[in-house]
Amino acid sequence: MIFPTDVLTVLTDQRTEIQHDQVRIPFELDRPVYEQVDKVLKEMGGRWDGRKKVRAHVFAYRIEEFMRQCLAAGEYPSRYDQGWYATPPALVTQIVDQAGIRAGDTVLEPSAGAGAMTADIASRGGVVDAVELDERRAEILRAQGDCRKVQNTDFLALDPLDTEEGYDRIVMNPPFNNGLDHILHAVGFMKDDGVLVAVMSQGLMWWSDRKTTDFREVVEEVGGEIERLPEDSFAVSGTNVRTCLLFLPGYAGSRLRTHDWLLRQPRQLDLFDVAA
Ligand SMILES: C[S@@+](CC[C@H](N)C(=O)[O-])C[C@H]1O[C@@H](n2cnc3c(N)ncnc32)[C@H](O)[C@@H]1O
Numbered sequence: 001m002i003f004p005t006d007v008l009t010v011l012t013d014q015r016t017e018i019q020h021d022q023v024r025i026p027f028e029l030d031r032p033v034y035e036q037v038d039k040v041l042k043e044m045g046g047r048w049d050g051r052k053k054v055r056a057h058v059f060a061y062r063i064e065e066f067m068r069q070c071l072a073a074g075e076y077p078s079r080y081d082q083g084w085y086a087t088p089p090a091l092v093t094q095i096v097d098q099a100g101i102r103a104g105d106t107v108l109e110p111s112a113g114a115g116a117m118t119a120d121i122a123s124r125g126g127v128v129d130a131v132e133l134d135e136r137r138a139e140i141l142r143a144q145g146d147c148r149k150v151q152n153t154d155f156l157a158l159d160p161l162d163t164e165e166g167y168d169r170i171v172m173n174p175p176f177n178n179g180l181d182h183i184l185h186a187v188g189f190m191k192d193d194g195v196l197v198a199v200m201s202q203g204l205m206w207w208s209d210r211k212t213t214d215f216r217e218v219v220e221e222v223g224g225e226i227e228r229l230p231e232d233s234f235a236v237s238g239t240n241v242r243t244c245l246l247f248l249p250g251y252a253g254s255r256l257r258t259h260d261w262l263l264r265q266p267r268q269l270d271l272f273d274v275a276a
Contacts, residue, residue, distance in 0.1 A: 002075055003070075008071065008074065011037070012071055018067045021062055045079045046063070061114045076136075083175030085234055087113075091199070092117050095199065098245070099170075100195060106168050107121050107169045109172060112150075115130070117173070118146040128148060129151075133155070138151075156178075156181060169196075171196075183215075184215070192252045198245070198248075199244075199246075205244055223249060
């Protein structure tokens with residue numbers, strides 16, 4: 001989306017403070033201009049915090065570098081683009097804790113957005129590779145420098161076997177319209193004893209189509225969990241979307257079609273040929 005001229009003027013005004021996760025405009029604006037600025041900042045995922053000590057639009061991710069690049073391009077991604085809802089900081093901590101990331105673990109974030117999770121993972125010593133479809137968000141991920149590798153591509157089009165080794169951990173908050181496809185595809189990038197933690201639409205808990213019911217069976221079989229998240233989990237990102245948290249632990253011999261499982265296939269086929 002192109003910034004309206006008045007909004008661009010306000011956001012590039014030297015008095016406007018854009019720092020960490022906040023945008024603060026410490027000067028008076030005409031009502032119509034204020035409304036336009038407010039609309040754009042909310043579309044970018046911000047939330048107005050009117051408390052006296054804040055009085056700023058607050059984001060669930062680091063807006064500083066992101067905004068610099070958007071303003072330079074004159075364009076911004078709306079949170080409706082490709083199902084983009086940044087994961088709020090409290091939930092990031094919960095996800096990364098549950099994934100049990102240890103220093104040196106390789107971690108895949110296959111729908112990484114503007115990096116709400118990558119910084120936390122890197123701060124725990126995780127070696128993060130990120131994939132993001134949106135070019136602007138991929139650029140931000142590169143600029144933030146938390147990741148070993150950033151791929152600006154469609155994750156679903158990546159072949160797991162193009163990656164030499166599976167990942168120890170996968171953390172993700174994929175677009176909800178086809179989130180289960182993203183999760184099933186991500187399992188192909190995980191080591192046999194890896195762990196995958198994903199935020200998903202709450203529909204994962206009750207959808208009755210074959211793919212979802214089969215998946216719930218596998219989750220139960222491997223000792224995984226699907227936990228309902230509180231309804232306001234994404235409120236700070238400006239949405240009331242109902243979500244759940246999936247915990248999927250792998251182990252050797254499980255039914256999960258992990259990266260190791262995929263690697264074993266050709267050898268099993270060879271054996272089968274010999275036996276035949
Ligand atoms: C719900 S947002 C989550 C962003 C980030 N993981 C976070 O936690 O804040 C989903 C992200 O997935 C990206 N996305 C959508 N489809 C994708 C695809 N096929 N491959 C890679 N990324 C995709 C969107 O552009 C968006 O940034």
